[in-house]
Amino acid sequence: MKAFRATLAECCSLATEVERVDEVQPGASTAAPMESSDAAAADAAAAQLQAELCLKNEAVKQLIDQLRQMLESMCMWESHKYQLERIRQVEGSA
Numbered sequence: 001m002k003a004f005r006a007t008l009a010e011c012c013s014l015a016t017e018v019e020r021v022d023e024v025q026p027g028a029s030t031a032a033p034m035e036s037s038d039a040a041a042a043d044a045a046a047a048q049l050q051a052e053l054c055l056k057n058e059a060v061k062q063l064i065d066q067l068r069q070m071l072e073s074m075c076m077w078e079s080h081k082y083q084l085e086r087i088r089q090v091e092g093s094a
């Protein structure tokens with residue numbers, strides 16, 4: 001669960017960083033030629049952050065799927081445990 005929380009926090013911080021870079025970029029297209037290298041660097045940084053965000057989102061999705069499977073297994077275990085207890089009660093009373 002700690003890994004899930006850490007990954008989720010990192011994804012949120014990456015998303016915030018991507019938004020910040022995206023806010024800076026709209027003015028970059030009308031910038032002077034000297035500033036075009038800054039725009040290219042910002043584009044590269046934004047692309048890298050976007051790629052990292054995609055990887056982190058995929059990791060979060062996998063963790064959520066694993067959590068669902070674990071919960072399903074726990075529910076099945078409880079159901080089987082309950083059925084076994086009922087069978088034992090019936091056998092004990094017979």
